Amino acid sequence: MKTSKNGQGEHNTVLQLNGVTKRIGSKTLVSGLSFQIAKGEIVGLLGPNGAGKTTTIRMIVGLIGMTEGDVHIGGHSVRTDFERAIRHVGGIIENPEFYPYMTGMDNLKQYARMAEGVTEARIHEVTKLVGLQNALNKKVKAYSLGMRQRLGIAQALLHRPSVLILDEPTNGLDPAGIREMREYMKSIAETEGIAILVSSHLLSEMELMCSRVVVIQEGKLVTVRSIGAEQEEDSNLISLSLQVSNSEQARSILKGLKIDSLQAIEEAGPDRLALSIRHEDIPEVVAALAGGGVGLYRIEERKSTLEDEFMKWTEGNRIA
Numbered sequence: 186m187k188t189s190k191n192g193q194g195e196h197n198t199v200l201q202l203n204g205v206t207k208r209i210g211s212k213t214l215v216s217g218l219s220f221q222i223a224k225g226e227i228v229g230l231l232g233p234n235g236a237g238k239t240t241t242i243r244m245i246v247g248l249i250g251m252t253e254g255d256v257h258i259g260g261h262s263v264r265t266d267f268e269r270a271i272r273h274v275g276g277i278i279e280n281p282e283f284y285p286y287m288t289g290m291d292n293l294k295q296y297a298r299m300a301e302g303v304t305e306a307r308i309h310e311v312t313k314l315v316g317l318q319n320a321l322n323k324k325v326k327a328y329s330l331g332m333r334q335r336l337g338i339a340q341a342l343l344h345r346p347s348v349l350i351l352d353e354p355t356n357g358l359d360p361a362g363i364r365e366m367r368e369y370m371k372s373i374a375e376t377e378g379i380a381i382l383v384s385s386h387l388l389s390e391m392e393l394m395c396s397r398v399v400v401i402q403e404g405k406l407v408t409v410r411s412i413g414a415e416q417e418e419d420s421n422l423i424s425l426s427l428q429v430s431n432s433e434q435a436r437s438i439l440k441g442l443k444i445d446s447l448q449a450i451e452e453a454g455p456d457r458l459a460l461s462i463r464h465e466d467i468p469e470v471v472a473a474l475a476g477g478g479v480g481l482y483r484i485e486e487r488k489s490t491l492e493d494e495f496m497k498w499t500e501g502n503r504i505a
């Protein structure tokens with residue numbers, strides 16, 4: 186695998202965006218976007234509606250041209266070596282189209298005829314990866330939306346791409362479908378060693394399946410964050426927000442307690458206290474507050490720091 190020309194890429198970088206920009210007339214849809222994805226990584230492209238996620242993905246897969254910048258896939262430029270670059274990509278942009286009166290297997294076989302070197306064994310391999318092995322002989326019209334999405338992913342995987350690109354793959358799925366999709370994506374990244382770029386406007390969803398998120402807003406990069414690192418710090422700690430009668434008094438009571446896991450006690454307003462603690466130590470905090478005469482009205486698990494930040498970045502612009 187080639188290293189990118191600007192030296193940012195590592196040897197296992199499979200997708201690299203450098204200064205990708207899209208202007209239509211006087212409007213800038215995407216502006217100077219740069220990031221990279223390595224083999225086996227699941228990266229979320231995260232932003233509120235209209236942030237430019239679909240435009241970015243359409244440029245990566247060559248459905249629309251770039252005004253400036255370039256994308257390298259497997260070391261090949263989408264601008265100057267498109268045929269070779271796109272061979273590395275399995276992408277689902279809109280809902281995948283299938284022949285509804287044909288079975289899942291026949292749809293995949295039909296598609297495989299158009300792709301090079303896809304064997305029947307490979308069809309069985311990919312359908313197992315997305316959990317459709319028992320539904321292959323059913324007609325696609327009897328598939329649920331989640332099954333269709335997964336058949337789309339199976340189809341995209343047939344030619345062994347090194348990057349899988351999915352635009353809001355969980356849109357329209359129920360919670361069980363979303364959970365399934367998430368698990369299948371993780372196992373695909375692991376089993377196939379493939380890089381996955383997945384777009385979404387929901388941070389909560391991204392946190393559960395991505396190792397990194399690339400946050401964009403109004404077509405610009407806001408931040409690139411590792412997710413796993415934050416969670417690994419101390420996975421036993423829970424962040425809590427307490428609504429109390431007096432946060433100053435509550436804080437001084439808690440500061441006097443000898444609970445090892447109790448950390449980061451902050452006043453978040455006159456009646457709000459934020460803290461991190463182990464699950465098993467929560468009753469001691471509640472008892473101490475009650476014993477010290479502080480009224481406790483509500484305990485909530487706090488959203489992650491990343492979510493707080495994401496809400497700030499996208500304030501007034503987020504449709505969850």
Ligand SMILES: Nc1ncnc2c1ncn2[C@@H]1O[C@H](COP(=O)(O)OP(=O)(O)OP(=O)(O)O)[C@@H](O)[C@H]1O
Pocket residue numbers: 209212214232233234235236237238239240241386
């Ligand atoms: N062909 C076009 N001409 C002009 N403006 C466009 C065109 N396509 C998209 N846009 C605008 O560009 C911005 C980015 O759109 P895009 O679809 O990429 O956002 P998105 O992050 O994918 O949002 P969503 O989650 O709603 O799909 C939006 O303001 C959209 O209205």
